[in-house]
Amino acid sequence: MAEAEAAERRVLVAVDESEESMHALSWCLKNIISDKFSDTLLLLYVKPPRAVSTALDGTAFLFSSDVMLAIEKYGNEVADCVMEKAKKLCSELADVKVETRIENGDARDVICQMADKLGADLLVMGSHGYGLIKRAFLGSVSNHCAQNAKCPVMIVKKPKSTSNSH
Amino acid sequence: MDASTATDTAPLAAGGAVEESTVVGMVMQEPVAAVRKSKMKVMVAVDESEGSFYALRWMLDHMVRRSSPALATDGDDEVEMITLVHVQQPFQHYAFPAGPGGAAFYAASSVVESVRKAQEENSALILSRALHMCKESTVKAETLILIGDPKDMICQATEQMHTDLLVVGSRGLGKIKRALIGSVSDYCAHHAKCPILIVKPPKEASKH
Numbered sequence: 001m002a003e004a005e006a007a008e009r010r011v012l013v014a015v016d017e018s019e020e021s022m023h024a025l026s027w028c029l030k031n032i033i034s035d036k037f038s039d040t041l042l043l044l045y046v047k048p049p050r051a052v053s054t055a056l057d058g059t060a061f062l063f064s065s066d067v068m069l070a071i072e073k074y075g076n077e078v079a080d081c082v083m084e085k086a087k088k089l090c091s092e093l094a095d096v097k098v099e100t101r102i103e104n105g106d107a108r109d110v111i112c113q114m115a116d117k118l119g120a121d122l123l124v125m126g127s128h129g130y131g132l133i134k135r136a137f138l139g140s141v142s143n144h145c146a147q148n149a150k151c152p153v154m155i156v157k158k159p160k161s162t163s164n165s166h
Numbered sequence: 167m168d169a170s171t172a173t174d175t176a177p178l179a180a181g182g183a184v185e186e187s188t189v190v191g192m193v194m195q196e197p198v199a200a201v202r203k204s205k206m207k208v209m210v211a212v213d214e215s216e217g218s219f220y221a222l223r224w225m226l227d228h229m230v231r232r233s234s235p236a237l238a239t240d241g242d243d244e245v246e247m248i249t250l251v252h253v254q255q256p257f258q259h260y261a262f263p264a265g266p267g268g269a270a271f272y273a274a275s276s277v278v279e280s281v282r283k284a285q286e287e288n289s290a291l292i293l294s295r296a297l298h299m300c301k302e303s304t305v306k307a308e309t310l311i312l313i314g315d316p317k318d319m320i321c322q323a324t325e326q327m328h329t330d331l332l333v334v335g336s337r338g339l340g341k342i343k344r345a346l347i348g349s350v351s352d353y354c355a356h357h358a359k360c361p362i363l364i365v366k367p368p369k370e371a372s373k374h
Contacts, residue, residue, distance in 0.1 A: 154364075157358075
């Protein structure tokens with residue numbers, strides 16, 4: 001690495017609908033992004049795959065195309081809404097280059113793959129803060145990414161303060 | 167001059183509400199900028215492994231501006247202070263023999279002393295190397311030695327010192343080992359209240 005005068009950093013922030021990931025994004029903008037480094041902020045939202053419900057005996061319910069379209073449209077709307085919110089946060093809090101990506105699939109794997117593909121130096125994510133039992137059943141995206149991503153991972157937890165945390 | 171001030175005060179009184187609202191608007195914008203420039207207290211957990219030094223090096227390269235000392239004194243750094251913490255495993259003063267008998271042997275005090283001294287030297291070596299790295303990057307650093315189980319001690323230390331960021335290396339254990347041996351970085355990721363940065367050493371075989 002030569003002179004760190006304008007070291008380029010690519011920071012990938014994984015966002016979803018939860019408050020925790022927005023908190024992680026705003027923490028990152030306040031504390032990590034600075035104008036001393038030329039940073040590029042990459043926002044990634046992963047659309048969960050359409051669940052096809054199957055009964056235990058192997059019969060699958062096929063939804064009609066209308067319903068599928070509606071589900072698809074809803075998924076896209078949620079994605080756009082989350083991205084808008086994230087971009088608004090970025091423009092409010094920091095003056096930084098922002099790129100957005102919306103991908104499909106299982107969040108855990110997609111985040112790790114995209115971190116590799118986009119050449120991110122740092123991956124920032126929030127954590128739902130599940131307890132031990134919930135974590136065992138629902139699984140933790142942040143845990144999985146911390147173990148499997150090739151780049152350093154920063155996990156930001158939202159403080160559970162009961163008073164107004166703002 | 168009096169006339170001008172008189173005319174000035176009249177609009178102020180009439181548009182006083184407007185003035186106040188703009189003042190309020192300005193005041194509300196300031197805290198956002200002020201919070202952005204607040205300095206971070208970072209705690210880095212170091213031990214004998216190369217992974218933890220790689221984590222420290224990564225943090226210094228990417229989050230601290232390694233510039234000339236002249237630029238560093240402008241006081242506008244994000245990282246205020248790095249606390250290097252090394253946790254020593256407590257030395258068991260007794261050993262149970264494997265054979266029949268069942269009595270516990272207590273280690274002689276001289277053995278305890280020599281082990282403790284060896285541990286202190288070990289810690290001093292590790293911390294001095296870490297301090298040297300921080301000094302190269304012109305960042306204030308302090309050291310801390312704790313005795314106990316690394317997982318718990320690190321999490322407790324972050325709470326007590328109100329650190330803003332905890333940096334740990336990761337040994338890159340596989341799933342089975344992680345479940346059996348337990349991973350400090352995993353435990354801290356779950357239990358530490360502050361944000362945590364986990365830095366894995368790069369794979370030597372791959373490109374890079």
